Amino acid sequence: MKHYFLGKFTRSDSKESDDSPEALLKGNLKNQISAVLQRQMKDANSKKAASYFWGNTGWVIEQAVLESNDIVEWLDDEDIDRYFERVLPELMRLLQKYRSSCDDPNGYGFAVINELDLKLIELARDYQLHVRPE
Incomplete structure (x- = not known):
């Protein structure tokens, strides 16, 4: 059984030694996003360990976390x-993909991505950025 080390979802990069307001804000955003992903991966690992009860739910959650992580990683020099x-x-x-997926009949993967999406919308609004209506 493969368990992902939670450190994969790293908090703010050491490259960001800049103390500018933008860098501090970016570091804060990275930490909050990382916390959501780490919590979800911990849940995936616990469900995989109890697969006799949860079936493939842990793997569905893990896949959703990994796909989400690929999206939310910051690109170099991205403001x-x-x-x-x-x-x-x-x-x-990605939400639409999971909504229509036969591999996620109970919606656990969808819930992972939706939680992250809602958190990002909240963060964008907190920082007064224009985001799509809910």
């Missing part, structure tokens, strides 16, 4: 505005 402009539509596409 906060561009980050949200890129990530929110990509997460919406």
